[in-house]
Structures are given as structure tokens and as C-alpha cells.
Amino acid sequence: MNERELRGLIGQVKAGALSRRAFVQRMMAMGLAAPLATQLLVHAGVAMAQSRPSYKPTKRGGGGPLKLLLWQAPTLLNPHFATGNKDREATRMFYEPLAGWDGDGNLRPALAAAIPGREDGTLAADGKSVIWRLKQGVVWHDGKPFTADDVVFNWQYASDPAAAATTSATYKDVKVEKVDDHTVKVLFDAPTPFWALAFVGTQGMIIPKHLFADYMGAKSREAPANLKPVGTGPYKFKDFKPGDMVMGETYPNYHMPNRPHFDSFEMKGGGDAVSAARAVLQTGEYDFAWNMQVEDEILQRLEKTGKGRVEISPGGNIEHIQLNTTDPWTEIDGERSRLGTKHPTLSDPAVRQALIVLVDKDSVEKFIYGRTGNATANFVNNPEKFRSKNTKFEFNVDKANDILEKAGWKKGADGIREKDGKKLKFVYQTSINQPRQKTQAIVKQACQKVGIEIEVKAVTASVFFSSDVANPDTYTKFYCDLQMYTTTMTQPDPELFMKQFLTEEQATKANKWQGRNITRWSSKEYDDNFKAGQAELDPVKRAALFIKANDMVIANQVVIPVVARPAVQAMTLKLKAAMSGWDNNTWDIQDWYKDA
Amino acid sequence: MSRQYVIRRILIAIPSIFGISVILFTVLALAPGDPFSELAANPAIPPEVAAALRAKFGLDDPVWTRYWHWLLAMLQGDWGFSFASRINVDTLIMQRLPTTLIVIGAAQLLAMLVALPVGVLAGTRPYSIFDQIANTFAFIGFSLPTFFTGLLLILVFSVQLDWLPMVYRADLSATGWQWCWEQLKQSIMPVTVLGLFQAAQLVRYVRSSVLDVVRLDYITTARSKGIGERAVIVRHVVRTALIPVVTLVALQMPIVFGGALVTEQIFRVPGIGSLLISAMQSNDTPVVMAVTFVLSCLVVIFNLIADILYGWLDPRISYR
Numbered sequence: 001m002n003e004r005e006l007r008g009l010i011g012q013v014k015a016g017a018l019s020r021r022a023f024v025q026r027m028m029a030m031g032l033a034a035p036l037a038t039q040l041l042v043h044a045g046v047a048m049a050q051s052r053p054s055y056k057p058t059k060r061g062g063g064g065p066l067k068l069l070l071w072q073a074p075t076l077l078n079p080h081f082a083t084g085n086k087d088r089e090a091t092r093m094f095y096e097p098l099a100g101w102d103g104d105g106n107l108r109p110a111l112a113a114a115i116p117g118r119e120d121g122t123l124a125a126d127g128k129s130v131i132w133r134l135k136q137g138v139v140w141h142d143g144k145p146f147t148a149d150d151v152v153f154n155w156q157y158a159s160d161p162a163a164a165a166t167t168s169a170t171y172k173d174v175k176v177e178k179v180d181d182h183t184v185k186v187l188f189d190a191p192t193p194f195w196a197l198a199f200v201g202t203q204g205m206i207i208p209k210h211l212f213a214d215y216m217g218a219k220s221r222e223a224p225a226n227l228k229p230v231g232t233g234p235y236k237f238k239d240f241k242p243g244d245m246v247m248g249e250t251y252p253n254y255h256m257p258n259r260p261h262f263d264s265f266e267m268k269g270g271g272d273a274v275s276a277a278r279a280v281l282q283t284g285e286y287d288f289a290w291n292m293q294v295e296d297e298i299l300q301r302l303e304k305t306g307k308g309r310v311e312i313s314p315g316g317n318i319e320h321i322q323l324n325t326t327d328p329w330t331e332i333d334g335e336r337s338r339l340g341t342k343h344p345t346l347s348d349p350a351v352r353q354a355l356i357v358l359v360d361k362d363s364v365e366k367f368i369y370g371r372t373g374n375a376t377a378n379f380v381n382n383p384e385k386f387r388s389k390n391t392k393f394e395f396n397v398d399k400a401n402d403i404l405e406k407a408g409w410k411k412g413a414d415g416i417r418e419k420d421g422k423k424l425k426f427v428y429q430t431s432i433n434q435p436r437q438k439t440q441a442i443v444k445q446a447c448q449k450v451g452i453e454i455e456v457k458a459v460t461a462s463v464f465f466s467s468d469v470a471n472p473d474t475y476t477k478f479y480c481d482l483q484m485y486t487t488t489m490t491q492p493d494p495e496l497f498m499k500q501f502l503t504e505e506q507a508t509k510a511n512k513w514q515g516r517n518i519t520r521w522s523s524k525e526y527d528d529n530f531k532a533g534q535a536e537l538d539p540v541k542r543a544a545l546f547i548k549a550n551d552m553v554i555a556n557q558v559v560i561p562v563v564a565r566p567a568v569q570a571m572t573l574k575l576k577a578a579m580s581g582w583d584n585n586t587w588d589i590q591d592w593y594k595d596a
Numbered sequence: 597m598s599r600q601y602v603i604r605r606i607l608i609a610i611p612s613i614f615g616i617s618v619i620l621f622t623v624l625a626l627a628p629g630d631p632f633s634e635l636a637a638n639p640a641i642p643p644e645v646a647a648a649l650r651a652k653f654g655l656d657d658p659v660w661t662r663y664w665h666w667l668l669a670m671l672q673g674d675w676g677f678s679f680a681s682r683i684n685v686d687t688l689i690m691q692r693l694p695t696t697l698i699v700i701g702a703a704q705l706l707a708m709l710v711a712l713p714v715g716v717l718a719g720t721r722p723y724s725i726f727d728q729i730a731n732t733f734a735f736i737g738f739s740l741p742t743f744f745t746g747l748l749l750i751l752v753f754s755v756q757l758d759w760l761p762m763v764y765r766a767d768l769s770a771t772g773w774q775w776c777w778e779q780l781k782q783s784i785m786p787v788t789v790l791g792l793f794q795a796a797q798l799v800r801y802v803r804s805s806v807l808d809v810v811r812l813d814y815i816t817t818a819r820s821k822g823i824g825e826r827a828v829i830v831r832h833v834v835r836t837a838l839i840p841v842v843t844l845v846a847l848q849m850p851i852v853f854g855g856a857l858v859t860e861q862i863f864r865v866p867g868i869g870s871l872l873i874s875a876m877q878s879n880d881t882p883v884v885m886a887v888t889f890v891l892s893c894l895v896v897i898f899n900l901i902a903d904i905l906y907g908w909l910d911p912r913i914s915y916r
Contacts, residue, residue, distance in 0.1 A: 069763070073874065075878075076681045076683075083634050083680070161644075164645050164649045164652060165645070166635060166641050166645055168642065203640070227683065239767055241766065241866060242680070242681035242691075243681065243870070244692075244870075245765070245767060266765075266767075268763060270861070270864045270870055271763075271861065271864045272861075275762065279762055279763055283758060283761075285754075285761055286763070462628070462877060463628045465633050466633040467633055467646070468628050468630050496640060514643040
């Protein structure tokens with residue numbers, strides 16, 4: 001899809017010929033996250049859909065306790081130091097951002113009075129600033145009023161390099177000004193088409209200035225409120241044992257009427273995913289369990305007992321296979337897979353093409369992941385029902401045979417294809433995880449049929465995903481031919497995500513393998529296209545450039561996408577909670593309720 | 597037993613504890629993994645954040661510098677803080693210790709309550725039907741790993757019958773009798789699994805110890821004097837036979853503090869064992885170091901106590 005077509009579509013939405021939802025779905029098929037798609041519409045002057053919760057209870061409290069089970073336990077409760085989702089899910093019970101992302105990629109206000117837009121002038125036409133009007137009358141759990149000073153403080157706190165906040169990337173390149181007590185202005189150095197990052201969603205939770213002001217930067221660890229959060233959220237802190245449990249109770253002065261429904265909550269951590277699924281779906285001991293990394297077959301069996309259901313929400317996670325462009329088997333200067341070397345066999349496009357048609361994605365979806373993984377041809381997410389027709393994928397052993405035969409790879413005496421004395425033998429690594437080992441087996445089997453020998457290798461997850469410079473088995477070193485893992489899209493804007501194919505991001509010994517480009521693929525065309533996208537002021541042009549970037553990655557066979565992995569949660573039948581793949585699970589915790 | 601002996605043993609214990617700390621620290625430093633790997637895997641967090649944290653927490657220093665810092669702090673009673681939660685390690689441990697003491701302590705108690713009578717009865721009537729049944733169960737008991745029996749109990753009592761909760765909670769919201777009832781209900785499965793596993797080993801030990809004593813001449817003498825069988829067993833056999841058992845129990849005491857790694861994980865008991873496991877998984881060196889170090893100290897100390905107890909209970913043994 002090019003810019004003109006994109007504009008055409010936006011025009012149709014404006015004219016009312018195409019529904020907003022259908023547009024978002026088309027964009028997702030192109031590999032754009034839903035939040036980015038809705039932002040395109042906002043820029044074009046189509047107001048964002050009013051995101052409204054379906055909340056039924058008519059009074060605050062009375063819902064009894066809410067019991068959540070996280071099999072990875074939260075370890076800290078300061079949103080600016082959260083290391084993983086486990087921490088963010090827990091902090092969101094107490095702290096709120098200005099707005100959160102709903103499942104359709106629309107913004108819903110939390111501490112903001114309204115979502116900024118072009119029509120009321122809060123969103124600057126040049127894309128260099130955005131004005132947030134804050135909700136009035138919001139009171140922190142300790143009785144102090146919430147004002148613009150708190151918002152400005154969060155920017156100062158998170159952008160201080162001495163604090164080493166995990167949210168620093170969101171805040172370090174913006175400036176935040178207080179306009180009046182209930183208005184702040186976020187200023188960007190350059191025109192920023194995607195403006196809803198600071199103070200929004202997972203990175204946007206706001207902590208009180210009066211409790212953290214004395215603990216900026218290097219002193220951040222000493223703040224007592226790190227362990228006893230005082231927020232604006234629907235639940236007030238009661239108890240926290242790191243690595244075990246978090247407890248809270250209803251905040252009687254919460255700023256949204258009739259909320260929350262539950263009198264208290266308890267978030268228990270530890271154990272494993274399968275038994276967590278059991279505790280919700282089978283015994284009903286808990287109301288909600290997150291991140292069900294459990295085979296769908298088991299989930300379906302548990303659901304049959306009739307106590308709970310599994311909720312699946314599309315997000316940006318992709319299980320994919322990377323093909324090494326460099327030579328992993330020759331060591332130069334203490335470094336394998338070194339830039340400048342060429343992979344002896346994978347550098348032949350025919351071999352790559354053959355491999356792509358040898359990954360039986362449908363079988364992987366059908367027999368391994370079920371509802372928890374949808375076969376995909378795009379690198380950026382692509383839910384099954386909106387699968388684009390141009391980026392079709394296929395599984396075809398005959399075609400692979402044909403491609404290899406034509407390219408001159410002949411079967412040797414041992415049945416393995418070779419050319420110029422080089423055999424098609426690959427080492428294929430991934431982390432230890434049952435579905436991954438099963439996927440490896442499916443690929444290995446298909447390859448065997450055409451005379452490609454695959455040696456599978458499985459590395460403990462804690463080693464594979466570590467940044468340990470001394471260990472040869474980490475995924476960033478990529479000291480083998482093929483490797484597979486899930487890459488996560490943590491922000492709705494694809495810019496950061498697509499960085500992983502930039503030449504300057506190549507992982508090397510020089511940058512301690514911290515570069516994000518792990519396949520070491522390099523293309524001037526891609527780099528130029530990316531830079532153009534980065535600098536593009538016009539959001540529609542920019543979106544078109546990122547769609548193109550996605551196509552280039554697929555067309556050049558840099559990676560083979562296998563399945564898109566949506567977020568999977570388990571909850572009891574009575575619990576009503578809207579999940580969003582673009583925000584935390586607890587993003588609208590105030591609207592959770594149980595049917596009587 | 598001389599006071600000199602005790603002093604000498606304590607003096608020997610110091611270098612061994614020191615040696616243990618060096619080994620632990622080196623092994624942890626050599627182990628693969630990185631406490632900030634979760635940050636590194638997230639593209640939204642720039643690599644500088646992880647780098648700044650590494651520098652801040654002193655992870656870039658050479659192993660010996662880090663060990664030296666740790667040792668100096670430890671000697672001053674500063675246990676350091678967890679990388680994962682940034683809380684002082686001693687606070688973390690104190691949060692977990694009561695749960696472990698309650699659950700594992702109850703399990704040890706259950707083990708002794710079962711093992712002592714069964715072991716003594718089996719030992720005094722060797723090769724009887726009772727002895728054979730007890731033996732069979734003891735073998736089954738310590739051959740079945742706790743992760744198996746634990747899952748079995750969960751399947752039967754939580755999933756099928758729905759009698760007992762499968763998740764152990766340290767903060768029960770109930771009070772009074774309700775609290776006692778819920779605490780009892782949630783403790784039954786972990787305590788049974790652990791207690792019976794321990795009991796199975798202990799039964800074999802008590803039995804063989806009783807068997808050794810029963811054959812001795814002074815028991816025959818006691819019997820021939822016309823003392824009743826009950827009195828012979830309780831006053832003469834058991835008193836002597838239990839001396840090695842007491843030392844065995846003393847040697848097992850560190851386990852009560854250390855928690856049970858596997859069982860705690862299965863039932864989600866928030867004890868020291870689960871703290872250690874999650875700390876290892878996230879490469880949280882200060883926590884792993886503190887827990888393992890305290891445990892090794894306890895092992896050394898209880899070894900000493902066992903030796904002293906042994907000498908005190910059994911005057912035939914003398915230390916020089």
C-alpha cells in the first residue's frame with residue numbers, strides 16, 4: 001500500500017464510507033499497530049472513537065475480593081523502575097497514566113480530562129507539541145491534590161540519567177511545561193507524529209511529587225514510597241511482599257463514580273503457568289491469571305470444566321526464525337558471525353526461499369499453538385482474519401525441491417544437498433520451551449524431505465536471552481545458522497521496532513552485542529527508507545514508509561515469521577474485564593466487575 | 597567434654613564459613629546470566645539504562661573487588677539489597693522466614709510424630725507383618741519425589757474433590773477461628789507431602805537404630821530381671837536408640853530454615869525456598885548469596901551442635 005492509497009482510505013473514513021474499525025483492521029494487516037492507525041485518523045481530523053467502558057455496577061464496592069494470579073511475581077512497585085510486565089501490571093493497580101490504550105487502539109482518558117485532538121487545538125498542527133488538560137478534583141491516596149506539578153515532576157524524575165529509570169527512553173527527548181495547575185504541555189524537539197507516548201499507557205503511570213521529590217536520581221532506591229505506593233488509582237495500598245504478593249483495598253475517594261466494584265484485591269505471584277491456569281479455569285480459586293504460556297490443548301481441556309474462559313487479545317509479538325547473513329562458523333578476532341563475512345550457504349537467495357516454504361506455519365498453529373499463535377506472513381502483527389492477500393505464505397515441499405534443484409544444489413550420496421562442496425547443514429537454535437522444540441521438529445522434518453539437514457539446539461532461556469558477553473549461546477551473538485524466538489513490540493509506534501534491521505544497529509563485538517540488528521542484515525535501501533520514515537512529518541507518508549519497510553524485510557527473506565502470539569489470559573466466567581494488547585492487562589482495572 | 601573442644605570447633609568453623617563464602621561467590625560470578633537481561637530484551641528500554649544500573653550496582657567491577665565489598669559489608673551486618681526488588685536482603689528474608697518456619701517446622705514435627713512410634717514398633721518386632729508394612733511404605737515414601745506426590749494431592753484434593761486450596765497464602769484476610777481453619781486447610785497438603793517424605797527416611801533410621809540396641813546384652817538383662825516389656829522398650833531401648841536419631845534431627849534443622857525448594861514452588865508457599873529459586877532465575881546475586889550463605893552457616897553451626905549433643909547424651913563418647 002502506498003501513500004496515495006492510504007490517503008484514499010483515510011478520505012473514505014472521513015466521508016463515512018469506511019468504518020473507523022475497518023480502517024484499523026486494514027492497517028493491522030499492513031503491519032501497523034492499532035494505536036498508530038487511530039493516530040493517523042486523528043491527524044487527518046477524524047476524532048478518535050470515544051472509548052467507553054461497559055461498566056454495570058451502580059455503586060462503589062460490594063464486589064468482595066478480586067483475586068489475581070501472576071505466575072511471575074511482581075518484585076517492585078515503582079512504575080519508573082519496573083523491569084517487566086509483572087511489575088507494571090501490579091503498579092497499575094495503584095498508579096494511573098493520563099490515558100490508556102483500549103483493545104481497538106483508541107486512547108481512553110484516566111487522569112486526563114479529555115484526549116488531545118486537532119479540533120480543540122490541543123494537538124499542534126506542526127506536530128511539535130501536545131497539550132494535556134488534567135482532570136480536576138483528583139486526590140492522591142494520602143489526601144493531597146493531583147496537579148500539573150506532579151506530571152512535570154514525573155518527566156524530571158524519569159529523564160534524570162542518574163536514576164536509570166526504565167521509562168527514560170520515553171521521557172529523555174521531550175520537554176514538559178506546566179501551563180496552569182491543571183494543564184501541561186509536552187514539547188518535542190522534532191515534529192512527532194506519534195505523540196501519545198509520554199504519560200500514556202505502560203510507560204505513563206504518574207507518581208506523586210510530594211513523596212518522591214526528595215528521592216530523585218541516585219537516591220531513588222531509598223524512597224519509602226517505592227514499597228508503599230500512594231497513587232490516584234482505584235485501589236489503595238495495603239501490603240506488599242516482593243516476589244510473593246500485593247494487596248490493596250478500595251480507595252473511597254476514587255475520581256470515577258461507582259468505582260471500583262471490588263472491596264479489595266490480592267495479587268499472588270509464583271508457581272508456573274499451567275497450575276495458574278488450573279487455579280482459575282478448573283478450581284476457580286482465583287479470578288484472573290495472566291500470560292497463559294500454556295499449550296492451547298490444555299487450556300481447552302481446562303475450559304471444558306465450565307468455570308472460566310480464556311481471553312485472547314492481539315498484540316505485537318511475533319515468533320520468528322532469523323536467518324544468519326554472516327558466517328557463524330569462522331572465528332575472527334574472537335568473534336563469530338562477524339560483519340563482513342558471508343554465510344557459506346544461506347547467502348544464496350534460493351536457499352532462503354526454500355527455507356521459507358519449508359516452514360509449515362499452519363501445522364505449527366494447528367498442532368502447537370492453537371488459539372495462542374496465529375500463522376503469519378508479516379513480520380509486524382497480522383491477525384488471521386485480516387490476513388493480507390499479497391503477503392501469502394505457503395508450505396510446499398515440492399516447490400522447495402524445485403528451487404534448490406534449479407539453483408544447482410544437488411543431493412549427495414548421503415541424501416544431503418550440496419554445491420561446490422558446501423552441504424546444506426544448519427544448526428537451528430532456540431530457548432528451551434516445549435512449543436519451540438515442537439516447532440523445531442516440524443521444520444526439521446520438512447527440511448529432511450528436501451535434503452537439508454537441521455541440527456536442533458535448545459538453550460536454557462536464562463542463558464539464551466541474557467546479555468552475558470562471555471557466553472557464546474546468547475541470541476544476540478547468534479553463533480549458528482538459524483534461530484527462533486519471540487520479538488516483542490512494546491510500543492505501538494513501529495519506529496523503534498523496525499530499528500532491528502538497520503545497518504547501524506548490527507550486533508557486534510564492538511558494541512558488546514547490544515545492537516538490535518541480530519541477523520546483521522544490511523540494506524542501504526532499507527536504511528534510507530527508515531531514515532525517511534523517521535524524518536517524515538506527514539503521518540500518512542510516514543506510515544506508508546513503515547509499511548514498505550515491513551515488506552522489504554519479508555521480501556528479502558531476512559526473517560521467517562512463524563506465528564503472531566496474542567496475549568492470552570484466563571478469567572472466571574463471571575469476571576468482566578476488557579483486555580488490550582496495546583496496554584497492561586490491568587489498564588482499566590477500575591472497570592473490572594463481576595456479574596452477580 | 598571439655599570447653600577447649602568447643603572453642604577449637606568454633607575456631608575451625610570460622611575459616612570453613614569463610615571458605616564457603618569464597619566458593620559461593622565465585623560460583624555465582626561464573627554462572628551464566630545477567631540480572632538485567634529482561635531490560636536488555638526490551639527494545640523500549642535503551643541499553644544505557646542497563647549499563648547505568650550495572651555500573652551503579654557495581655556489577656562491572658572484577659569478581660575479587662565485588663567479593664571484598666560484599667565481605668566488608670556483611671561483616672558490618674549489611675546484607676546488601678536485591679537487584680530485582682531493590683529492597684534490603686535481610687528485610688526480604690525476614691518476610692519469608694515465618695512462613696518457612698511454620699510450614700517446614702510443622703512438616704518436621706509431623707515426620708517425627710509418625711516416624712518415632714512406627715520406627716520403634718517396627719524395630720522391636722522385626723520382620724513382623726507390621727514391620728513389613730511399615731518398611732514397604734517407607735520405601736514408597738522416600739522413592740516418590742515430592743513434586744510427584746504434591747501434584748497428585750493437588751489433583752485429588754483440589755481439582756477433583758475441591759476440598760483444599762492449591763495456592764498457599766501467607767496473608768490470609770480472615771481472622772480468629774476462621775483464620776485458623778483456613779490456615780489449617782491450606783497447610784495440610786504441603787505439610788503432608790514434606791512430612792511424610794521426611795518420615796519415610798526417619799522410620800528406616802529409627803528402626804535400624806532400635807534393632808541394634810534391642811540385641812544388646814543389657815536389654816536381655818533388663819528383661820530377665822522381670823521388667824515389663826513396655827518399660828524395657830521405653831526406658832532402656834528407646835533412650836539409647838534415639839541418641840543417633842537426635843543428632844540426625846539436629847543435622848536436619850538447617851532445612852527448616854532453608855525451606856523446601858520444590859514443594860514451595862508447587863504449592864506457591866512464599867518461603868525461603870521460593871525466594872531462593874526466583875532469585876536464582878533472575879540472577880539476583882545478593883539474595884542468592886545471602887540465603888545460601890546463611891544456610892551454610894546454619895549447617896556448620898548445627899553440625900557443631902549435633903556433635904556436642906551427641907557427647908552430652910552418650911557419655912561413652914568423649915572429645916578431646
